[in-house]
Amino acid sequence: MLKLKVSSLKPGVKLGKDIYTSDSQLLLPKGTVITDEALNAFARRNIKEVFIMEASARMKSQKKxxxxxxxxxxxxxxxxxxxxxxxxxxxxxxxxxxxxxxxxxxxxxxxxxxxxxxxxxxxxxxxxxxxxxxxxxxxxxxxxxxxxxxxxxxxxxxxxxxxxxxxxxxxxxxxxxxxxxxxxxxxxxxxxxxxxxxxxxxxxxxxxxxxxxxxxxxxxxxxxxxxxxxxxxxxxxxxxxxxxxxxxxxxxxxxxxQSPYAAAEVLWNESFGKLDARIAKVFYDKITNFYIGNEVLLSNNQKGVVVYINPTQPTRPIVMVDDVFYDLSTDRNITILEIID
Ligand SMILES: [Fe+2]
Ligand SMILES: [Fe+2]
Structure with a gap:
């Protein structure tokens, strides 16, 4: 859920929370699809910010x-x-x-x-x-x-x-x-x-x-x-x-x-004593999982697909090249050079 300025909303997004008037009457319930009339009602009642369901805001974000x-x-x-x-x-x-x-x-x-x-x-x-x-x-x-x-x-x-x-x-x-x-x-x-x-x-x-x-x-x-x-x-x-x-x-x-995996590896290493471990962990966990299914270029010049993130070594996933699986947590010489879009 996101809190967005009413001025940046486009019709079509969905409310993430009920909206009440200043005298506690329900104006619009959560889940309502915002229309031009709703936007006018917000302006009349001086409602400047509302909670919006994230997925709908994403599709309707006004600016590119x-x-x-x-x-x-x-x-x-x-x-x-x-x-x-x-x-x-x-x-x-x-x-x-x-x-x-x-x-x-x-x-x-x-x-x-x-x-x-x-x-x-x-x-x-x-x-x-x-x-x-x-x-x-x-x-x-x-x-x-x-x-x-x-x-x-x-x-x-x-x-x-x-x-x-x-x-x-x-x-x-x-x-x-x-x-x-x-x-x-x-x-x-x-x-x-x-x-x-x-x-x-x-x-x-x-x-x-x-x-x-x-x-x-x-x-x-x-x-x-x-x-x-x-x-x-x-x-x-x-x-x-x-x-x-x-x-x-x-x-x-x-x-x-360098690739996001190389960066994740640095964050992983630095989470032991240098950087705040909780913040570094959320970052390397998310970033490494984000590329599952993505094509990557390996340092041995082969192209493969990230198929599995090993939770104990998230920065060194298993990559499938044709029918061969490379486990980068054991094949330490191979690294991910690039993400292929
Ligand atoms: Fe900087
Ligand atoms: Fe700096």
């Missing part, structure tokens, strides 16, 4: 994913460039962008496929910000967070790397390995982002902390503080998982993109 994605990229670019010029953040616009993104993210569905198709649309910093926001919203839905929490997660995802706009391009987009000094420069994006976002009273402490702490790790191996048992908070912990996943599955200037 591609358009929302491109609009969000524009918004990210605008607020990042303005930040570089020393202008204050337009929080209202950021909030509206996240509202739009939230309406595109459903519990199940083809978000991953849609995101893959948009991956190389723009510079990594911008697409990565939108992707991490989408993934944070998705994790929030998976963890059954309420809409307010999900909104914070979406904002944190969109803003998490805003400090990178202050890092010189030649370091940020350097194709070769960074020197130690350059890496120290990159690390500053967390503090620079925090200084910018923390100044803004309309941005919650939780979001500001996520900007500061998303590279911290529980074992103390992260930055900028690097303390063991870092008190990252929920929002920062979700951003950390989404950030790792998107970085690995995206093409960057210094590395090629």
């Amino acid at each position: 994913f591609d358009d929302v994605y491109v609009d969000s990229l524009d918004a990210v670019k605008a607020f990042m460039f303005e930040a570089r010029l020393g202008k204050p953040l337009e929080v209202e616009e950021i909030s509206e962008t996240v509202d739009m993104l939230m309406e595109q993210v459903f519990d199940e569905g083809d978000l991953f496929k849609q995101m893959r198709m948009m991956k190389d649309k723009d510079d990594y910093l911008f697409t990565h910000s939108v992707n991490v926001s989408l993934l944070c919203i998705l994790i929030g839905r998976w963890l059954k967070c309420d809409d307010k929490e999900i909104k914070s997660l979406g904002i944190a995802g969109l803003l998490h790397d805003i400090g990178k706009i202050f890092i010189p391009d030649k370091i940020l987009n350097k194709p070769d390995k960074l020197t130690e000094r350059e890496f120290e420069e990159i690390k500053k994006h967390t503090l620079m982002g925090y200084n910018l976002v923390g100044q803004n009273e309309t941005i919650s402490t939780e979001v500001a902390n996520a900007v500061l702490m998303h590279h911290e790790r529980l074992d103390g191996s992260g930055y900028p503080i690097g303390s063991k048992g870092a008190q990252m908070g929920f929002c920062a912990s979700v951003v950390a998982v989404a950030d790792v996943y998107d970085a690995i599955t995206s093409r960057r200037i210094y590395s090629s993109k």
